[in-house]
Amino acid sequence: MSYxxxxxxxxSDIIAGIMVNERIYKLSDALADASLHSMIQVLEQWKTVRPxxxxxxxxxxxxxxxxxxxxxxxxxxxxPTIYCAGANYTDHVANMARALNQKMEPDxxxxxxxxxxxxxxxxxxxxxxxxxxxxxxxxDWEAELALVVGARARGLTLNNALDCIAAVTNANDxxxxxxxxxEQLDFRSPxxxxxxxxxxxxxxxPLGPWLTPLDxxxxxxxxxxxxWINGELKQNSNTQNMIFxxxxxxxxxxxxxxxxxxxxxxxxxxxxxxxxxxxxLKPNDVVTIKIGELGELVxxxx
Numbered sequence: 001m002s003y004x005x006x007x008x009x010x011x012s013d014i015i016a017g018i019m020v021n022e023r024i025y026k027l028s029d030a031l032a033d034a035s036l037h038s039m040i041q042v043l044e045q046w047k048t049v050r051p052x053x054x055x056x057x058x059x060x061x062x063x064x065x066x067x068x069x070x071x072x073x074x075x076x077x078x079x080p081t082i083y084c085a086g087a088n089y090t091d092h093v094a095n096m097a098r099a100l101n102q103k104m105e106p107d108x109x110x111x112x113x114x115x116x117x118x119x120x121x122x123x124x125x126x127x128x129x130x131x132x133x134x135x136x137x138x139x140d141w142e143a144e145l146a147l148v149v150g151a152r153a154r155g156l157t158l159n160n161a162l163d164c165i166a167a168v169t170n171a172n173d174x175x176x177x178x179x180x181x182x183e184q185l186d187f188r189s190p191x192x193x194x195x196x197x198x199x200x201x202x203x204x205x206p207l208g209p210w211l212t213p214l215d216x217x218x219x220x221x222x223x224x225x226x227x228w229i230n231g232e233l234k235q236n237s238n239t240q241n242m243i244f245x246x247x248x249x250x251x252x253x254x255x256x257x258x259x260x261x262x263x264x265x266x267x268x269x270x271x272x273x274x275x276x277x278x279x280x281l282k283p284n285d286v287v288t289i290k291i292g293e294l295g296e297l298v299x300x301x302x
Contacts, residue, residue, distance in 0.1 A: 001020060001021075001057040001058045001060070002057065002213075002216050003018050003019060003020050003053060003054075003056075003057035003213070004018070004019040004210040004211060004212060004295070005017070005018055005019075005027075005039065005042065005053075005075060005167060005210060005211040005213070006018075006019055006024070006072055006075050006208075006209065006210035006211065007038075007039050007072070007073040007074065007075050007076070007077055007127070008024065008070045008071060008072050008073060009070075009071045009072075009073055010026075014038070014073045014077050015027075015028075015037050015038065016028070016036060016037060016038055016039045016041070016042050017070075018030050018053060018056065018057070019067065019210060020056075020057045020060040020064070021060070022066065022067040023060070023063070023064030023065065023066065023067070024064050024065045024066075024067060024070050025056075025060070025063070025064045025065075027042060030053075030056045031049065031052050031053070031056065036049070038077075039075060039076050039077070039211075039262070040076065040078075040080075040261065040262045043076070043148065043149070043150050043166055043261040043262045044261045044262070046150030046151060046166045046261060047150075047151065050150075050166075050213070050215075053213075071129070072127050072128055072129065072208060072209055072210070073127045074125045074126055074127035074206070074207040074208055075127070075148075075169055075207060075208055075209070075210050075211045076125070076148060076207065076211075076262055076264060077125060077127075078122045078123075078125065079122050079125065079148075079262050079263055079264040080122070080260050080261075080262050080263050081119060081122070081260070081263045081264075082119060082120040082121070082122060082124070082125070082205060082263070082264045082265075082266065083117045083118075083119060083249075083253055083263070083264070083265045083266070084117055084118050084119070084120055084144075084173055084199070084265075084266040085115055085116065085117055085144075085244065085249055085265070085266060085267050085268040086116050086117065086118060086268070087116065087243070087268070088115070088242055088243050088244055088249075088267060088268025088269075089237065089241045089242060089243065089268050089269060089270040089271065090241050090243055091237055091241055091270050091271035092268075092269055092270050092271045092272075092273065092276075093105070093243070094271070095271045095272075095276040096275065096276060098276075099275070099276050099277075099278075107243065108243060108244070109243075114244075114252045115244040115248055115249045115252040115253075117249070117252075117253065117265075118195055118199065120173075120199055120200050120204065120205050120266075121196075121200040123200075123202065124199075124200050124201065124202060124203065124204040124205040125205045125206075125207055126203050126205070126206050126207075126299070127206065127207065127208045127209070128206065128208040128209040128295075128296070128297050128298050128299065129298060129299070130203065130206065130299060131203075131299065131300045131301070131302045132174060132203035132204075132206070132299050132300070132301055132302065133202070133203060133301075133302050134281060134282070134283055134301050134302065135176070135201060136176035136177070136178055136179060136201075136280075137178050137280070138176065138177035138178040138274070138280045139174060139175070139176055139177075139274075139280050139281040139301065140174070140175040140176075140177050140273055140274040140275050140280055140281070141172060141174065141227060141229065141234070141235075141273060141274060141281060141287050142172060142173035142174070142175060142269035142273055143170070143171075143172060143225055143226065143227035143235050143269055143270070143289045143291070144170075144171040144172070144173050144225075144266040144267055144268060144269050145168060145170070145171070145220065145223065145225060145239055145246075145266075145267045145291055146168060146169045146170065146171035146207060146264050146265065146266050146267070147165050147168055147220075147246055147250070147264065147265040147267065148165065148166050148167045148168065148169065148211055148262070148263075148264055149164055149165060149166065149259045149260060149261055149262065149263040149264070149265070150164065150165060150166025150167070150261055151163070151164040151166075151261060152164075152258060152259065152260055152261065153250070153254050153258065153259040154254050154257075154258045154259070155254055155255065156250050156251050156254040156255075157251060158247050158248065158251060161246075161247040161248075161250040161251050161254075162214065162220075162246065162247055162250070164250065164254075164259060165214050165246075165250075166211070166213065166214060166261075167211035167212055167213050167214055168211070168212055168214060168217060168220060168291075168294065169207055169208060169209075169210065169211050169212065169294060169295075169297075170207070170208060170209075170289045170290070170291050170294050170295065170296075170297040171205065171206065171207050171264070171266050171289075171297070172205070172206040172227075172287060172289055172297060172299065173199070173204070173205065173266055173269060174201075174203065174204040174205070174206070175198055175199060175204070175275075176197060176198050176199075176201060176204075177198065177274070177275055177280070179194050179197030179198045180193060180194065180197075180198045181193060181194065182194055203299075205266075206297055206299045207264065207297070208295070208297050209295045209296065209297060210295055212293070212294050212295075217292070220239060220246055221239050221240050221242065221245055221246065222238065222239065222240050223238065223239040223291050223292040223294075224236075224237075224238050224290075224291070224292060225237050225238060225239055225270055225289075225291045225292075226289070226290050226291070227272065227287065227288065227289050227290075228287070228288045229281070229285055229286070229287055229288075230285055230286055231286075231288075234272045234273075235269070235270055235271065235272035235273070236270075236272065237270030237271060237272070238270075239267070239291075241270055242267060242268060243268075244268075246265075246267055249265060249267060250265070253265065281301050282301065283301055283302055284300070284301065284302075285300070285301045286298065286299075286300050286301075287299050287300075287301070
């Protein structure tokens with residue numbers, strides 16, 4: 001029996017839950033362990049908790065809360081760190097090259113390049129159903145597969161990289177394109193680019209609706225990834241179009257720093273973003289993301 005992990009509101013508190021057949025059980029009750037009331041605590045004990053979750057899902061008792069009666073939070077409400085891959089889908093890179101009238105760069109592997117990441121603030125995370133305030137006139141969307149770390153990791157290899165991943169979920173790397181550059185500065189200045197303004201504003205990192213254990217995914221490099229705005233399909237690709245695979249990204253990140261349980265890695269976005277066409281989000285737009293069978297992440301723009 002498969003299960004999902006999620007975080008939900010109980011009054012003003014956010015607690016961890018397990019969902020089986022669209023019924024939600026408090027994780028601390030399901031596993032008879034009062035210490036497991038937050039998702040970070042679950043992920044910190046992932047190796048020992050995982051078999052217990054499987055056992056509970058196979059014999060889930062009657063009861064629990066119907067999914068429809070629960071207000072979901074982001075599954076990991078405050079990740080320790082959020083790493084985001086840039087320019088990591090062949091179709092997106094090709095479209096951006098055309099939009100900017102630039103020559104298509106060769107595969108980075110050919111030039112000996114490694115995956116490239118930036119960091120979002122954990123304060124930018126919101127869950128499905130949460131409205132995002134548009135403080136930008138060029139608010140862009142980016143559907144991304146998010147990896148959630150479940151074991152401390154350093155010096156990973158391609159053979160063991162995915163062993164540190166507990167689960168995956170949908171993500172939206174909202175971007176304020178009009179805040180990317182400080183126009184007053186020379187293009188050669190290392191201080192020209194405003195990554196906080198473009199990428200780390202409140203609500204810029206929706207995650208959810210829940211976590212799907214990596215064990216339940218046949219191949220994370222073969223998942224359809226789609227995004228709709230007001231029901232109109234804008235992004236329609238597959239994770240097989242990543243330039244650097246999820247494993248390659250983990251190897252690069254862990255060669256420089258230690259990954260910790262609860263860290264989230266956004267693995268890049270495919271073609272179909274607003275930056276490619278010059279069309280951006282407006283108030284009252286509804287953005288929906290669906291990657292494989294990971295559920296739907298829905299956010300409205302205000």
